[in-house]
Each structure stands twice: as structure tokens, then as C-alpha cells.
Amino acid sequence: MAEWLYEEGIGEARAALIEKGRIVEALIEREGEAARAGAILQGRLVQTIIPRKRGVVRLISGEEVLIEPIPPKVAEGANVLVEIFREAIAEEGRGKRAKGRIAQPGSKVHPGPSLLQRLRASDIAIRPCPAHEEDRLEAHGWSELMEEAVTGEVGAEDAALRIFLTPAMILIDIDGSLPPAQLGPKGAKLSAQAIRRMGLAGSVGIDLPTMNNKDERIVAAAQIDKYLPLPFERTAVNGFGFVQIIRRRDRANLMELLREDPVLTAALALLRRAERHGTGGAATITAAPAIIDLLHKRADWIEQLARRRGGEVTLRADSALSLAAGHVA
Structure with missing residues (x-):
């Protein structure tokens, strides 16, 4: 049975829809005053x-x-x-x-729904994931998904995707060692799953391998229809293997969100690890200077982390570390 895993993190809330033991959708909502979809x-x-x-x-x-x-x-x-x-x-x-x-006459000012409110409206069970319990998001591949979203690379040697964000549309290039008749359907399936998992929306173009005939192209297109839930519109797969998908776009997708501010993304990921490090108590966060500078500016986040851990949190900058190499002790 499908369920949402929901985590009220420091600086951001996270959610993952789990079906058959896998993350099929992932959502992140960061703190801020930006207008949310649905607000008046x-x-x-x-x-x-x-x-x-x-x-x-x-x-x-x-x-x-x-x-x-x-x-x-x-x-x-x-x-x-x-x-x-x-x-x-x-x-x-x-x-x-x-x-x-x-807004229509008679409308009243109200904020847009939060991530948790949107999940509640889905009628799918929600399982809260506090930091002191098992890390259920990580057990289902959360970090691997975040890496895919940051790099835009999905899959393995037999069938792999490279996802490119452009102002006009999102482009997915498919390559692999499989013959075209097998790579087409496999690439279409991986693309549909990645589109859903990362919330890719708007205009999405998929460059499948050139297949031998119309029947092979129909088989590939059927994989999109099978693994990408409605609503969406798509073209047929043309003779060059290109298919375009249109999905309603309400907010930034996961790739855009994580790439917008790499320092912030790394800092929030490090805070998530710090919440779960050990059994609580005092902790030291060591990270690149840019991350430590940001955390010093967000004293409220550090105070929140200290309350959740039940101990003092110390910040230490290390110029030898990359953004992704921060650690907690």
C-alpha cells in the first residue's frame, strides 16, 4: 500500500511517496516568504x-x-x-x-497550502518521520535520489538518462549498451519514473534511440503511459525517437530547487545528518567555510538543532572540505 513519508526538517520539510518499497515521488518545501501556489x-x-x-x-x-x-x-x-x-x-x-x-470578487487573503496540507489532501496515508526514529527516507534511497537530481544522471550502463534543464524545456537524453529495440522502452520507462520522482513539469522532451519501425516506437510510448500518472499530454514518438510531454507546472522541480543555491542545499543536508547523528547530545559540525558562514547567519536553525539533540552545537570551518564533504562528530 502506498504511503507518504513526511519529515519536518530544519529549514525544509521533506516528503516521499513510497510504492512497493520505492520512492516514486519526492517533494521538498523550504522555509521562506515566497508566494505558494493556491495563495490569494x-x-x-x-x-x-x-x-x-x-x-x-x-x-x-x-x-x-x-x-x-x-x-x-x-x-x-x-x-x-x-x-x-x-x-x-x-x-x-x-x-x-x-x-x-x-482574484475573483469576494475573495479573501489566505496563504497557499503547505507541503503537509497538500499531502493531507491526497487521501494517502502519511507516516511522520521524526529524527529520533529509524531514517525511513534514507532506507528508501533518499540520498541517492538527491544525487540524481543534482547531477541529472539516472540509470546504469545498459540504459542511462542525462537530464538537462533549459529555459525553454527539460531535455532527457537516453544512452546505453542495449540494442535500440530494448533501449527505447527501457529509456522511456526510466524517463517516466524520473519525471514523476523529481516533479519535472512544463515541457519535457525525451530523446529516445532511433528505432527500426513504428511498432517499436509504440511499445516505447506505452511505457510512458504505464509509469507516468495522468494528467499529462504527449506526442507520439517520431521517426527520430523524440517524444514531448506536457505537465502542469505549479512550482520548481526537485532539480531546480536543489541547484538554485548549492551552499544552502549542502547546509540543509548536513543539518539533516546532524539531527540523526549518534544518540543526541552535543555535536560539532565541520564543513566548508561557505556552509559555516550560512549556518552562523541562521542561528535559529542551530538553536533548533541544539533543542532537538539536547546538547550544544559547535560549528567549525575547514577550507579543505568541498561543499558535499561536511561531517558531524
């Missing part, structure tokens, strides 16, 4: 990009939201309520603003 928030129309079609609203928090359309009676400078339907997404060079629409 107050702001002011500060820019009209295309009259009556597109503009920018600055929320009370200072975050800017791209809105479409602009109702006829709403002029630049007007105070408005905005319904958020896509959260802001970090991208290399320039991030994408959150997207929204002017």
Missing part, C-alpha cells in the same frame, strides 16, 4: 507590460508576480488581490516570476 495575496499593479493582457503586481512581501489578464477597470497603481497559480522558479541567468491572476 494583496499587492499593487506596478507595471503594465501589454495593456489589458499582462502586467506585474508587487506583493506586500516585495515579491513580484506576473499576472494575465488585466481586467479593464484595473489601472496601474491599483491595489489588487492576486491568486497565485505558479510559484517563482529560479533559472540560470534570470529567474521566472510567480504567475497569477486577479
